Amino acid sequence: MITIFNRKELRITYSLLERQRICSALDDHNIPYYTKVFNPSNGGGMGRGRHGSFGLNTQIMYEYTIYVKKTDYELAHHVVG
Numbered sequence: 339m340i341t342i343f344n345r346k347e348l349r350i351t352y353s354l355l356e357r358q359r360i361c362s363a364l365d366d367h368n369i370p371y372y373t374k375v376f377n378p379s380n381g382g383g384m385g386r387g388r389h390g391s392f393g394l395n396t397q398i399m400y401e402y403t404i405y406v407k408k409t410d411y412e413l414a415h416h417v418v419g
Contacts, residue, residue, distance in 0.1 A: 340372045345405040348414050357402040360418050367417050369410050374403040 348371070351357055357373065364371045377400055406414040 340370055340405060340407055344407055344409075345372060346408045346411045348404045348406050348411065349418065350401060350403050352401055354400070354402070357404065360404055363417050364404075364406070364414060367413070369406060369414050369417065371414070372405045374405070376401040376403070 349360055351360070361371065361373065
């Protein structure tokens with residue numbers, strides 16, 4: 339189980355395709371991971387709902403942070419490239 343105390347950040351990406359590539363590579367090598375999804379355009383509840391989404395770059399609507407166990411980090415880093 340990956341917790342806040344035993345995890346290490348492997349990668350941050352804004353691309354869903356990149357996230358899928360990384361997660362598939364980790365799955366292929368049986369490396370457990372945790373993905374945190376953040377919507378920076380939301381601004382903590384004050385962004386898009388109040389101001390709309392016109393003019394926002396839809397390519398970076400979501401930020402994906404991928405974590406692995408600290409003990410699996412070196413292997414995961416090698417697998418992902």
